[in-house]
Amino acid sequence: MPLHIVNLVAENYKRLVAVDITPDGNIVTLSGRNAQGKSSVLDAIFAALAGGEASRATKQPIRDGQDVAVVRLDLGDYIVTRRWTDDDAGSLTVETPPTADGRKQKYSSPQKLLDELVGKRAFDPLAFTRMSSAEQVATLVATVELPFDPAELDRERAGVFDQRTEINRTVKQLEGQLGGTPKPVDGTPEVEVSAADIIREFDLAREHNAALDNEMRNLELMQSAVEQAKARVAELEAELTRAREAATNRWDDYQAKLVKFEAGPERIDTAEISERLQKVEQTNVAVRAGQEHRRIAAQLAAKREEAARFTLELQAIDKRKSDALAAVKFPVAGLSFDESGVLYNGIPFSQASAAEQLRVSVALAMASNPQLRILQVRDGSLLDSDSMKVLTELAEKNDFQVWVEVVDESGQVGIVIEDGQVKA
Structure with a gap:
């Protein structure tokens, strides 16, 4: 009673x-x-x-x-x-x-x-209107039964907020680094070119061409021998048969090798390889720049994703708190609170009208x-x-x-x- x-x-x-x-x-x-x-x-x-x-x-x-x-x-x-x-x-x-x-x-x-x-x-209801924001929240919390500890939830939120702040600081640094790193030129390879590989390719090409040159010289010598043999046929009638056989044999051999040579590999243009060798360091500078740009971009993307996860975590904490507060039966409809203080119909209590403040304060006192x-x-x-x-x-x-x-x-x-x- x-x-x-x-x-x-x-x-x-x-x-x-x-x-x-x-x-x-x-x-x-x-x-x-x-x-x-x-x-x-x-x-x-x-x-x-x-x-x-x-x-x-x-x-x-x-x-x-x-x-x-x-x-x-x-x-x-x-x-x-x-x-x-x-x-x-x-x-x-x-x-x-x-x-x-x-x-x-x-x-x-x-x-x-x-x-x-x-x-x-x-207590004196008017005293509630003169309290600090923190004191008003404490008085309100003491009046109702909350399904969570506001101080513990605020500490959890502050921890996540600090982590996200640190991640966003890194994001800003990486954005600055990425902005100062030139983008790779289209067509620049992702991996540095090996000068040793090009030099080895160049040496093999020269050896290949030297072998072809040697074959050509041999063919030229064989052709000269055939001509000499024919000349000697006119001079050495006695050796005609032998010379004809030798000439015929050499001619057949010559024809076979000539056909093989003509059907063989073409000469390699060493000028293009030489030009690439001269540009290899220039290419590798561009490659390294591209690699650095991609590394920073990947790091920035990872940090942005990490910051986004913390943002989602903060939103989840805020939703947990808002859902819990929505389920609490406060003495006055529209009454709630957040980290800034007591709210009435979504606005700070201090901004409510004098009549609204009085109604809330008296209702809290009566509920107590x-x-x-x-x-x-x-x-x-x-x-x-x-x-x-x-x-x-x-x-x-x-x-x-x-x-x-x-x-x-x-x-x-x-x-x-x-x-x-x-x-x-």
Whole structure:
């Protein structure tokens, strides 16, 4: 069952002398001039419920000149009484209201019970609007149950982002190198030409041609011998038969070799080989340039692919986060967050209108305290009529009790606190 403050009694707490307040309605307005005790009323509520946290926040809870301070909260189902004294740490009791026969149940672990009731502690909704982006995200995360650890996911993303940044730095360097490396001329071979191979080819061609030249000379000598033989036939009639046979034989041999020579390999043009040999180093320079260009291009392509993989990984992480956030039921529709801070309808919370900021802040405060439905607004004077209307609507709709502190000197607004007491 939701709990509200049915009655508040506080004596000698901070600036308060004695107050007895029985609130009426969802909005409880505390008004008066500055330094009269309005804030002390709100502090008393917090101190009675929060225990050690409140004690650490308040160094001197007892009003000057007094020895004891007491705050008593009637929450309907529970009555909370906290005392502070000068000579000890004070005391806390939580008990049930008396039954018809006057019996009460006192709880043995009162602060534990209050901690369970208070949950994530009621807070000032307007304080949320003044938090830093990181504090707002932390408050929002504490309000809902997330299927992931935002800090761990942010660390994972930062690691991948740093890796991609390093890869892209290398990509930029390689792009610069590739831009300064001339592209290979069309037709340039990919592998350097061997000068030794061309020299060996040139030597073989010269040996081949020398062998053909030698054959030609031999044929010329044979032809000369035939002619001499014919001449001697005329001079040496006696040797005619022998000379004719010799001439015939040589002629046949000559004809056979001539046919073989004419059908044999052609002469090799050594000029073209010589020209290639002269250009081999020029070609190899172009080859090496082409090889370097292809090496850098391949390295650049690999790094670009690696950077693209990291980009996909970043997108996957962002999608995991966005999908997880889409499945989270936030207290306010359209509420989310990213690494920059809390978002409302896709825009930074700080850029939302004042009314939107108030609705979100109040909804978060209400979601934090489903049982003890009490909120405090310490700077109520900053709220205009529209904002007060929004606050009232939310309080009534969600059955919350909102204590609002405002500065007012008319004495006509809400519960007036003057000199630490409720003004009659």
